[in-house]
Amino acid sequence: xxxxxxxxxxxxxxxxxxxxxxxxxxxxxxxxxxxxxxxxxxxxxxxxxxxxxxxxxxxxxxxxxxxxxxxxxxxxxxxxxxxxxxxxxxxxxxxxxxxxxxxxxxxxxxxxxxxxxxxxxxxxxxxxxxxxxxxxxxxxxxxxxxxxxxxxxxxxxxxxxxxxxxxxxxxxxxxxxxxxxxxxxxxxxxxxxxxxxxxxxxxxxxxxxxxxxxxxxxxxxxxxxxxxxxxxxxxxxxxxxxxxxxxxxxxxxxxxxxxxxxxxxxxxxxxxxxxxxxxxxxxxxxxxxxxxxxxxxxxxxxx
Amino acid sequence: xxxxxxxxxxxxxxxxxxxxxxxxxxxxxxxxxxxxxxxxxxxxxxxxxxxxxxxxxxxxxxxxxxxxxxxxxxxxxxxxxxxxxxxxxxxxxxxxxxxxxxxxxxxxxxxxxxxxxxxxxxxxxxxxxxxxxxxxxxxxxxxxxxxxxxxxxxxxxxxxxxxxxxxxxxxxxxxxxxxxxxxxxxxxxxxxxxxxxxxxxxxxxxxxxxxxxxxxxxxxxxxxxxxxxxxxxxxxxxxxxxxxxxxxxxxxxxxxxxxxxxxxxxxxxxxxxxxxxxxxxxxxxxxxxxxxxxxxxxxxxxxxxxxxxxxxxxxxxxxxxxxxxxxxxxxxxxxxxxxxxxxxxxxxxxxxxxxxxxxxxxxxxxxxxxxxxxxxxxxxxxx
Numbered sequence: 269x270x271x272x273x274x275x276x277x278x279x280x281x282x283x284x285x286x287x288x289x290x291x292x293x294x295x296x297x298x299x300x301x302x303x304x305x306x307x308x309x310x311x312x313x314x315x316x317x318x319x320x321x322x323x324x325x326x327x328x329x330x331x332x333x334x335x336x337x338x339x340x341x342x343x344x345x346x347x348x349x350x351x352x353x354x355x356x357x358x359x360x361x362x363x364x365x366x367x368x369x370x371x372x373x374x375x376x377x378x379x380x381x382x383x384x385x386x387x388x389x390x391x392x393x394x395x396x397x398x399x400x401x402x403x404x405x406x407x408x409x410x411x412x413x414x415x416x417x418x419x420x421x422x423x424x425x426x427x428x429x430x431x432x433x434x435x436x437x438x439x440x441x442x443x444x445x446x447x448x449x450x451x452x453x454x455x456x457x458x459x460x461x462x463x464x465x466x467x468x469x470x471x472x473x474x475x476x477x478x479x480x481x482x483x484x485x486x487x488x489x490x491x492x493x494x495x496x497x498x499x500x501x502x503x504x505x506x507x508x509x510x511x512x513x514x515x516x517x518x519x520x521x522x523x524x525x526x527x528x529x530x531x532x533x534x535x536x537x538x539x540x541x542x543x544x545x546x547x548x549x550x551x552x553x554x555x556x557x558x559x560x561x562x563x564x565x566x567x568x569x570x571x
Numbered sequence: 572x573x574x575x576x577x578x579x580x581x582x583x584x585x586x587x588x589x590x591x592x593x594x595x596x597x598x599x600x601x602x603x604x605x606x607x608x609x610x611x612x613x614x615x616x617x618x619x620x621x622x623x624x625x626x627x628x629x630x631x632x633x634x635x636x637x638x639x640x641x642x643x644x645x646x647x648x649x650x651x652x653x654x655x656x657x658x659x660x661x662x663x664x665x666x667x668x669x670x671x672x673x674x675x676x677x678x679x680x681x682x683x684x685x686x687x688x689x690x691x692x693x694x695x696x697x698x699x700x701x702x703x704x705x706x707x708x709x710x711x712x713x714x715x716x717x718x719x720x721x722x723x724x725x726x727x728x729x730x731x732x733x734x735x736x737x738x739x740x741x742x743x744x745x746x747x748x749x750x751x752x753x754x755x756x757x758x759x760x761x762x763x764x765x766x767x768x769x770x771x772x773x774x775x776x777x778x779x780x781x782x783x784x785x786x787x788x789x790x791x792x793x794x795x796x797x798x799x800x801x802x803x804x805x806x807x808x809x810x811x812x813x814x815x816x817x818x819x820x821x822x823x824x825x826x827x828x829x830x831x832x833x834x835x836x837x838x839x840x841x842x843x844x845x846x847x848x849x850x851x852x853x854x855x856x857x858x859x860x861x862x863x864x865x866x867x868x869x870x871x872x873x874x875x876x877x878x879x880x881x882x883x884x885x886x887x888x889x890x891x892x893x894x895x896x897x898x899x900x901x902x903x904x905x906x907x908x909x910x911x912x913x914x915x916x917x918x919x920x921x922x923x924x925x926x927x928x929x930x931x932x933x934x935x936x937x938x939x940x941x942x943x944x945x946x947x948x949x950x951x952x953x954x
Contacts, residue, residue, distance in 0.1 A: 269856075290910060342591045349587035353580045423593035430601070432912040432953055453824055453852055476821075523591065524584045531580070547579035 269435070269451045274299040278306040279314075279417050281441025287428060288435035288451050298431045302424045306440065309420040312340075313412040315363070322412055330406025335399055344394075344401060347415055350527045351391040357534040358527060361403070362503035363411035364388045369501055369508060371490035382506040389503045418481050418526030421445040425479075425522075445479040445522045460564070463513035463553050471551060471564045479522035483529035484514035484553075500533050509536045518549045518563055595696075602640040607916075607949035609633040613659065613941050616675065620938035622668060624677025628941065629659035635949075647694040649705075656685045662939040664799035664878045665890035673876050673890075675938050676799065686711045692720070700725035700733075716743040733771040735783075740764050747796040759792030781815040794889070800878045801889050809836040825851040828862075839872030840894060843930065848903075856909050864901040866924075869931040870894055876935040892937040898928025913952040920945040 272295045274285040285302055289295035314320045318327065325334045336344070350358040368377040368385050388408045395402040403410065417440050424438040425445035436447035437456055449455055455476040459469025463484060473480065489496050497508040515532040519525035528548045532539045540560055543550050551563040588594060613628035632655065639649040660678045668674030692705030702723040709716040718741035725734045743761040750757045769783035787809040794803040813832040820827060828848040835841040848862035871894040873887035882888055905918035922943045926936035 294912070339592050346584075346587050346591060349584060353583050419588075419591060419593070422591075426593050432601070434909075451856075452854055519581060520585060521588050521594070523588050524581065527584055528581060545579070547581040 272296070272299070274303065276303050276306070278303070279310045279413075279420070279440065281417070283441060284439045285424070285428070286437050286439070287433045287447070289433065295433070298428055298433055301431065302427055302438065305424055305427055306420055309416055309423070313343075313416045315409070315411055315413070322410055325401055325403060326409045329403035329408040333395070333397070333400035333402035336401050340401075341396070341399070343412065343415055343419065344396060346419075346523070347412075348391060350415070350531065353527075354531040354534060356391070356504055357502065358414070358531050359389065359391050359503040360410055360412065360414060361391055361394060361408055362389050362501060363413075364407070364409050365501040365503065365506060368506075369497065369499075373490075373492050376492055376495070386503075386506045389506075414530055415523060415527065417441060418443045418479075419523040421479065421481075421522040443479070443481045443522050443526055444475070446475050446477050449476045460516045460551055461514070463557070470553060470557075471559065473516075473518065473551070473564050475518060478518060478520050479525050480516060480518045481522050481525035481529050482514055482516040483526065484512065484533050498533075502534060502536070509534055511536050512539045513553045513555055513557070515539065515543065515553075516551045516563060517543075589699075601912075601953045602638065603951065603953050605635075605637045605949060605951040607633075607635045607947055609635075609945060609947040611943060611945050613943045616677070616939065620668075620672075620675055621677055622666060622674040624663070624675070624679045625660035625681060626677065627659050627681065629657055629661065631655050631657045642693075645696050647696065647701075649692045649694075650690070652687070652689045654685065654687050656683075658683045661797065662892065663797060665876065665938065667877050673935050673938050678797070684712055686714075699727075713746050713748050714743065715746075716741055718742075731773040735767075735769040735771070737767040738765070743791075745792060745796060750796075755796045756792065759796070761789060761791035761793060763787060763789045777819040777821065779817040781813075781817075783813045783815075785809075785811045785813075795891060798878075798889070798891065800880055801891065802884060802887050803873070803889055804838070804887055807836055807838055809834065811835070823851070825849055838894065839874075840868060840870065842866060842868040846901075858907040858909065860903075860905040860907070862901075862903040862905070864903070865898070865928075866901075867898040867928070867930040868896060869929075870896040870933055876933075876937070890937075892939040892941070895926075895937040895940070896929050896931045896933035897924050897926050897937065897940050898930065899924035900928060912954060913950070916947070916949040916951070918945075918947045 269288045269290055272287050272289060272292065276283050283306060285299050287295050287299060311317065312320055313322050315322045317323050321336065321340050328334045347360045365385055368381050388405055393404045393408065395404055421438050421440045421443045422445050425447050428436055428438065428447045434448045435451045438445045438447065442461055444458060446456060455474035457472050457474055458480055460471045460473060461482055462468050462470040489498055498511055500509045500511055501507065502509050511533045515529040517525040517529040519528065528546055532543045532552065535542045540552055543552060543561065549563050550561040552560045611631040611633065615628060616626045618626055633653060635653040637651040639647060642648050658681055660681060662675050663678055664676040665673045666676060686709060688707060688709040690705060690707030692703050694701050694703040700723065705720040707718045718739060720737065720739040722737045727734065741763045745759045745761065747755040765785060765787040767783060767785040769781060771779060771781045773779050789807040790805060793805060793807055794801040811832055811834040816829045818827045828850065830846045832844040844864065844866050846862065846864040848860055850858060850860050852858050871889065873889060874894045875888045875890050878890050879888055899922060901920055901922045903918065903920040905916065908915045924940045924942065926933060
């Protein structure tokens with residue numbers, strides 16, 4: 269059995285499929301189907317495309333409800349549960365805050381500007397029926413970014429498994445879903461991205477099955493007036509969060525691991541305590557590069 | 572912070588994620604095809620236990636074919652067929668031998684017959700389970716059976732638990748050969764209905780417990796028409812409970828299976844079955860499964876070690892070894908070679924039975940208690 273690797277680019281990230289197989293042709297066929305599926309998610313939920321589901325919903329904000337399919341409704345429902353579980357911190361309408369907090373900004377935004385932006389934020393302002401969704405205020409925006417990439421990793425993994433790939437993994441920009449263990453039934457060794465040095469992993473973990481997602485990390489900060497701000501903005505205050513540097517979570521599903529790690533970052537200083545109460549298996553890195561959690565154990569020494 | 576009684580975020584989110592379409596019940600996306608050939612051989616009966624007839628017992632060759640294919644997004648269709656060809660002699664009665672022990676009256680000439688069965692099932696898959704309906708027909712020269720089966724499965728609690736329910740009904744017709752010649756019944760009917768319910772619970776990351784109850788009711792002609800004297804009630808109610816435990820051992824890369832079943836019916840038969848198997852993975856492509864099964868049965872209320880021809884035909888009696896007191900062991904070994912989309916399975920079972928292996932006691936051992944070997948080879952492919 270041989271390992272075949274398929275690097276590709278989707279959803280703004282470098283991605284890779286690693287599948288073991290006997291016949292190259294079969295493995296390639298499955299990989300092509302998976303890459304097509306990744307592109308389908310990208311086109312359907314990109315916030316940069318006006319013809320995407322996200323584009324249509326956002327353009328109709330404050331004017332009319334938009335008809336959605338079952339997949340979109342299920343993703344929105346899941347995002348709603350994330351909102352509840354995080355007491356409003358994980359909010360897929362909070363993307364508009366990027367208008368006042370971004371690296372092009374020359375000075376720290378005024379409180380009035382933030383207030384104005386916050387008026388457009390709030391999951392509770394999203395009205396859903398069985399087959400429509402409506403953003404009730406003009407200027408509101410949905411951003412599926414925090415859910416769809418992780419969910420796509422799960423979906424690709426399931427697709428590969430249903431097409432007889434027994435040993436493999438799907439990596440969508442660091443969100444990893446295991447198709448199945450390595451051929452000798454050994455777990456996959458997965459490097460966890462160093463929050464400040466992209467090239468060296470900060471730790472290595474072993475995964476036999478399930479998924480791993482990481483939030484935070486390098487290149488996710490910007491400086492305004494000499495001060496460093498996180499790209500993560502608390503939708504309740506409108507201010508960037510003074511958070512852990514990065515959080516990696518292992519769970520059965522990448523979509524769950526991804527939301528747990530995002531919520532932990534949004535919790536700011538309470539992130540570690542929340543992670544401990546979440547029931548998740550995690551590795552958190554704080555601003556002093558201290559590592560916490562029990563995701564990495566035994567042989568997997570920090571490097 | 573977490574409040575008491577509230578599920579942890581990871582549980583709440585996992586539960587919510589299950590409604591995402593990719594995690595819906597995995598209906599077949601590929602066609603599965605399997606063929607299997609088996610050879611079943613009963614050991615001959617020691618000559619001193621046979622009073623008349625042949626001491627050669629049954630040999631059966633079995634060929635099975637199964638195909639499962641998806642139909643659209645939510646439906647699956649399966650078809651299976653099997654053909655058995657049998658030859659050998661069978662016990663027709665038990666009388667007292669010269670040594671005071673039971674001796675057999677066997678059928679004389681070797682019987683040759685065959686059985687063909689075809690069945691089809693269609694499944695409708697839902698987000699949290701499936702429902703299926705199936706029909707089957709089985710044909711022998713003296714026996715015909717038609718059955719309809721309804722089945723369903725529902726997942727609960729983030730798929731940590733599964734409820735399975737099955738209902739089946741079968742209608743059988745028996746037309747013994749040479750009925751007039753040997754004074755056998757000419758044509759009789761039998762109806763059976765059965766209900767099963769099972770609950771599978773994932774206990775933790777490495778273990779699963781399955782429990783089940785089954786209830787079956789037969790009515791009609793329940794005796795063996797080829798026996799010299801076999802009179803049985805025309806109703807039989809059976810019930811059984813089962814427990815199955817599966818534990819995956821990460822370190823040794825294997826899985827341990829332990830199954831127990833208790834069975835009882837209103838013929839007075841009750842039995843215990845205990846089976847254990849170890850599924851050992853060897854590398855990526857091989858699996859080897861040694862297993863041992865123990866069975867112990869108490870005889871039916873109307874079981875007689877010797878046929879009593881003085882009893883009126885209205886009084887129940889049977890000397891069928893399958894209704895006697897005995898115990899049995901089955902030793903099995905199975906090997907599986909797995910490749911990307913195909914697998915070859917080979918298995919060998921050795922079954923031995925005797926009165927002394929049983930937990931219940933009885934005065935005489937039935938001389939026809941069987942020992943057999945079963946060898947199978949199968950091939951599966953998905954495309």
